[in-house]
Amino acid sequence: QEQWFDEQRMRGAPIHEYREYLCTRAEQLLDEIDDTMWAASGERLKQLAQLWKKTARHEEDTALSARFSAAERAFEAHRDAWYDANHARKEKLLHHIETLTDTASGLAWEAARREVADIEGHDWHEAGQLPHDQHEIMERELRRVLAAFHVRQGEAEHEALTQKEKIVARIQALSRRPL
Numbered sequence: 001q002e003q004w005f006d007e008q009r010m011r012g013a014p015i016h017e018y019r020e021y022l023c024t025r026a027e028q029l030l031d032e033i034d035d036t037m038w039a040a041s042g043e044r045l046k047q048l049a050q051l052w053k054k055t056a057r058h059e060e061d062t063a064l065s066a067r068f069s070a071a072e073r074a075f076e077a078h079r080d081a082w083y084d085a086n087h088a089r090k091e092k093l094l095h096h097i098e099t100l101t102d103t104a105s106g107l108a109w110e111a112a113r114r115e116v117a118d119i120e121g122h123d124w125h126e127a128g129q130l131p132h133d134q135h136e137i138m139e140r141e142l143r144r145v146l147a148a149f150h151v152r153q154g155e156a157e158h159e160a161l162t163q164k165e166k167i168v169a170r171i172q173a174l175s176r177r178p179l
Contacts, residue, residue, distance in 0.1 A: 015055055019064050022052050026071035030078055035128060038079050045075055086128030090138050093119050093127060094145050101149045109156050116149055 013021070026048050033041045052068055097116055104112035120142075130138060 016061065016064075019052070019055055019061065019068075022048055022055070023064055023067045023071060026052075026068055026075070029071070029075055035082065038082060038129065041075070042079060045072065082128070083130055083134070086130055087134060087138070089127035090124065090130070090142075093123055094138075094141055097145045097149055101145070101152045104152075105156065106160075109153060109160075112149075113153060116146070120146065 026045060029041050029045055029048075049072065056065075097119060100112040100116060124142065129135070
């Protein structure tokens with residue numbers, strides 16, 4: 001709301017002052033956001049760019065235009081770096097689940113199950129947001145590796161049960177034999 005009121009107040013100002021205000025707001029976006037606000041701040045930058053274009057037909061100031069463009073590029077570079085870091089963290093989590101699927105055996109399955117549950121319930125979300133198209137791809141990949149993990153875990157549980165049944169059968173056979 002505060003930004004909206006500022007813009008309404010600035011609309012009556014001379015075009016140069018209004019464009020100066022738009023530049024300043026675009027530059028401040030990077031300082032005002034945290035990791036949960038990239039999407040909303042991206043929308044805010046789009047709004048500022050639209051307002052910028054509306055004023056461009058009245059007066060062109062190359063210094064202000066360069067400043068506004070630099071603010072847009074800086075924002076996009078930081079946002080893209082943040083998304084890339086989130087993507088890398090999620091890729092690492094996927095790889096970790098795949099590694100657990102391939103290497104867990106015996107009693108290690110319980111620890112692996114807890115670790116995968118932690119990844120699914122907490123770490124995945126904490127790894128950060130992605131753009132919508134990448135988000136959908138990564139979510140499908142997560143479901144795929146989780147399904148593979150659970151299938152392998154079921155196979156391991158069946159193998160363990162079979163081993164236990166063999167041990168019980170052997171004990172029973174030994175108990176029937178005379179000393």
